Amino acid sequence: MSGSPATMVTEAELLAYVDDRLPPERRADIEAHLALHPEDAAKVAAWQAQTEALRSHFAPGLDEPVPAAMMALFAAQRPSVWMPALRIAAVLAIVVVSAGAGWFGRGAMMPAPVVAALPQEATRAHLVYSKEVLHPVEVTAKEEPHLVAWLSKRVGTALKVPSLATQGYGLVGGRLLPASSGNNAAAQFMYENRQGQRLTLYVRSGEGGSDTSFRFAGEGHAAAFYWVDGGFGYALTGESGREALLPVARAVYEQLTR
Amino acid sequence: MQFRRQPHPIEAEIPRLRRFALTLTRERDAADDLVQDCIARALGAWATRRGDADALRPWLFAILHNRWRSRQQRDWARPDNRPLDDAGEGPSESGGQWEKLELRDLDAALALLPDEQRALLLLVAVEGLSYEEAARVQAIPLGTVMSRLARARERLRQLTDGEPPSVNEGGRSHLRRVK
Numbered sequence A: 001m002s003g004s005p006a007t008m009v010t011e012a013e014l015l016a017y018v019d020d021r022l023p024p025e026r027r028a029d030i031e032a033h034l035a036l037h038p039e040d041a042a043k044v045a046a047w048q049a050q051t052e053a054l055r056s057h058f059a060p061g062l063d064e065p066v067p068a069a070m071m072a073l074f075a076a077q078r079p080s081v082w083m084p085a086l087r088i089a090a091v092l093a094i095v096v097v098s099a100g101a102g103w104f105g106r107g108a109m110m111p112a113p114v115v116a117a118l119p120q121e122a123t124r125a126h127l128v129y130s131k132e133v134l135h136p137v138e139v140t141a142k143e144e145p146h147l148v149a150w151l152s153k154r155v156g157t158a159l160k161v162p163s164l165a166t167q168g169y170g171l172v173g174g175r176l177l178p179a180s181s182g183n184n185a186a187a188q189f190m191y192e193n194r195q196g197q198r199l200t201l202y203v204r205s206g207e208g209g210s211d212t213s214f215r216f217a218g219e220g221h222a223a224a225f226y227w228v229d230g231g232f233g234y235a236l237t238g239e240s241g242r243e244a245l246l247p248v249a250r251a252v253y254e255q256l257t258r
Numbered sequence B: 001m002q003f004r005r006q007p008h009p010i011e012a013e014i015p016r017l018r019r020f021a022l023t024l025t026r027e028r029d030a031a032d033d034l035v036q037d038c039i040a041r042a043l044g045a046w047a048t049r050r051g052d053a054d055a056l057r058p059w060l061f062a063i064l065h066n067r068w069r070s071r072q073q074r075d076w077a078r079p080d081n082r083p084l085d086d087a088g089e090g091p092s093e094s095g096g097q098w099e100k101l102e103l104r105d106l107d108a109a110l111a112l113l114p115d116e117q118r119a120l121l122l123l124v125a126v127e128g129l130s131y132e133e134a135a136r137v138q139a140i141p142l143g144t145v146m147s148r149l150a151r152a153r154e155r156l157r158q159l160t161d162g163e164p165p166s167v168n169e170g171g172r173s174h175l176r177r178v179k
Helices: A011-018 A024-036 A038-063 A068-075 A084-100 A113-129 A141-155 A242-257 B009-025 B028-048 B056-074 B106-111 B115-126 B131-138 B142-159
Strands: A169-178 A185-193 A198-204 A215-219 A222-229 A232-238
Touching: A011 A024, A011 A038, A011 B142, A024 A038, A038 B009, A038 B106, A038 B115, A038 B142, A068 A113, A068 B009, A068 B028, A113 A185, A113 A198, A113 A215, A113 A222, A113 A232, A141 A169, A141 A185, A141 A198, A169 A198, A198 A242, A222 A242, A232 A242, B009 B028, B009 B056, B009 B115, B028 B056, B056 B131, B106 B142, B115 B131, B115 B142, B131 B142
Parallel strands: none
Antiparallel strands: A169 A185, A185 A198, A198 A232, A215 A222, A222 A232
């Protein structure tokens, strides 16, 4: 690189010129340098064109929908903790609220506090396991009698596995899960249709409130119909939308409460 | 009834985190796995974040990059693992295979860059991070950012046969065969 020491230009400065990170007074020096050095000018022009090309190349990447499993990470967060200044107050508030109910059970929209966490727990479990390719269930439908006996014992009630063949869903199998209620055990049965869409039926004990009718809760892509029957909470969760889920949930409800 | 809550500030950054992760891993499942890991860690460390001193986006990118790097180190022993060497300039870094490739688009050219060079291009040229922020994300000195960036740009220029990658009417970059 020729040029007097006063106008000596480094490669780092050429980069900064392209990225517009130079002090304004230095830009003119670089431009004077480029006018005298065609090789550097070609390099800078190429880098500038490259930057434009990279921007348009990467732009579509931002339009993709966020997977439900990522959003589920936030569902597990307590809202107020996000504001550092309010953190201590939030923790106290959560302790107070948690004493009587699930933290999620605040607000007049929730019919019965103890039931409140049911659709959330079911939805979270659904989002985790319905994505599983290798291990969606612990025990497959091939061993259905064993599966039902095992989960009935752990959850503490004689479980019935509804048949959803009419709705196009076959049983994949089931697994045991932790629960925040009753004996802390929940059962999850997974179903799948020909298109590979999955539904999960979640059952847990310890629902203190009285029996409830059919209720609906939705978050993001996932939606759940749930109810309480004889101290047990049931939730059917899927990602096909409320309309598609409703007839299936009704079939489950009818088979289980009959 | 809906589960109602305030959106977490991190949520708005997820598309950028996914794009950064995909740039590093070039594989969707691995990228999303990395983003899950990053979000979980960021939520765990949220309370320790130093307000304005840690601008949210570079902070998240740094966590993601760090997770990516520790996975690389964990997988280091795998015989099929590609070397991470940032200094590789010539064909040797990918066994000379690239010479024979018909480069169809910018994506193919980017695939031939070492992961950290490709990631740095995204950080600086696309995300508009300052060099200092990029240095913190990649946990390298500022001088290394400058030399890595120069190498990445020159290598990309080479790979696109001395011509700036231009976007043709089909929306894909047109690149000539590499000599």
